[in-house]
Amino acid sequence: MAGIVPQAALPGKAAVICGLGYWLPPNVVTNEDLHARLGTSTEWIYRRTGISSRHVVPPGMVTSDLAVEAGTRALASAGNAEVQALIVATTTPDRSCPATAPEVASRLGLTGIAAFDVSAVCTGFLYGLATASGFIAAGLAERVLLIAADTFSTLLDPEDRTTVPIFGDGAGALVLRRGTADEPGAIGKMVLGSDGELSDLIAVETAGSQKQFTTGQEGYFRMQGREVFRHAVERMSTAATVAVEAAGWRLDQIDRFVAHQANARITSFVASELGIPSDRQAQNIEHVGNTAAASVPILLAEATARGHLAPGxxxxxxxxxxxxxxxxxxxxxxxxxxxxxLEGER
Structure with a gap:
């Protein structure tokens, strides 16, 4: 498998998690709501995806709104310590230009720090985590705020029964500080990869230089579900195995498996490939859906808040x-x- 497995950070320059927060928009759309609107069976949606409900932004609420809420909570969790950089991982920026991060930084009272967006769709949080870790390892920042936020509901054809049930909106955030590789919270070696030959499997065809923005069917999010399922299971299973080996661990030593909540069946297949039992799998897709780049940090925050994810x-x-x-x-x-x-998510 092609990919990047960086060497360990220099002594004293590991990125360590010291703050965590998340936020979900107030509007909840249940499978019953979708049945009334689209005529799709509630049982079929749950059986196919493992999702019962999802949060979506109301009119007028944008990605930066979610990012600010999650970022505020993560900064508070870290004791509101000063950060020198902000990274926003998103595929649904407020505008195509400028990036969303500088506005988020300003609204958080962080004007003047480095702020930029990272786009890797549902892998965006991990790409952002690698970037933030690099800032710290290079001595560019003592602390970095990483926010993953997406409003994928704004990209969907409202009449598409294959995509509307899957996606929800939300944001999750981490504060990373400079520390040592042997302390709790230190980010391990990262495995990153890509395959642009298969870029058409998940795409929004317009609003880029290749095709100018248009309304209608051509401008909505499209996904080739069967092929995506196959590649997701294969790539996540392989990357996870490499990451565990790089950490010097065995798969049977994993206490919690936190996978992107794309689809309950995908997560189950990956866990099965890795031999990780269900009681060690963190999951929240049933009530939030697929929140794209925000999926992993939202799950980390919820699992921590509920005590399912514990120190050590x-x-x-x-x-x-x-x-x-x-x-x-x-x-x-x-x-x-x-x-x-969050209130209402207890």
Missing amino acids: HRVLLTAFGGGLTWGATTVVWPKLEGVVP
């Missing part, structure tokens, strides 16, 4: 998205303060 747990992270892109890494989970479930 050996955690394996993996994700897969358009590009095609994929990634994986490991972390021994740290003790974090102030991570609580």
Whole structure:
């Protein structure tokens, strides 16, 4: 498998998780709501995806709104310590120009720091995590705020029964600080990969230089589900195995498996390939759906808030998205303060 497996960071320059937060928009769309609107069976949706409900943005709410809420909570969890850089992982920026991160930074009172977007679709959080870790390893920042936020509901054909049930909106955020590779919360070696020959499997065809933006069917998100399923299972399983080996662990030592919540069947297949039992799998897709780049950090925050993810747990992270892109890494989970479930999500 082609990909990047960086060497360990220099002593004293590992990126360590010290803050965590998430946010979901207030509007909840249930399978019953979709049945009334699209005529799709509630049982069929759940059987195919494992999703019962999802949060979606109301009119007027944009990606930066979600990012600011999640970022505020992550900064509070980290004791509101000063950060020197902000990275926003998103495929649904507020505007195609400029990037969303500088506005988010300004709204968080972080004007003047480095701020930019990273786009790797559903693998965006892991690509952003690698980038943030690089900032710290290179001595460019003592602390970095990483936010993954997406409003994929804005990209969907509202009449498409194959995509509307899958996606939800949300944001998750981490604060990373400079630390040592042997302490809890230190990000392990990362495995990253891509295959642009298969870029058409997950795509929005317009609004880029190849095709100018148009409305109607051509401008909506499209995905070739069967092929995506096959590649997602293969790429995440392989990347996860490499990441675990790079950490010097065995797969049977994994305490919690945190995979991108693309589809409950995909996650189940990947876990089966890795031999990870169901009681070690963190899951939240049933009530949030596929939140794209935000999926993994939202799951980390919810699992921490509920006590399913505890200090000392050996955690394996993996994700897969358009590009095609994929990634994986490991972390021994740290003790974090102030991570609580959102009101209504308890």
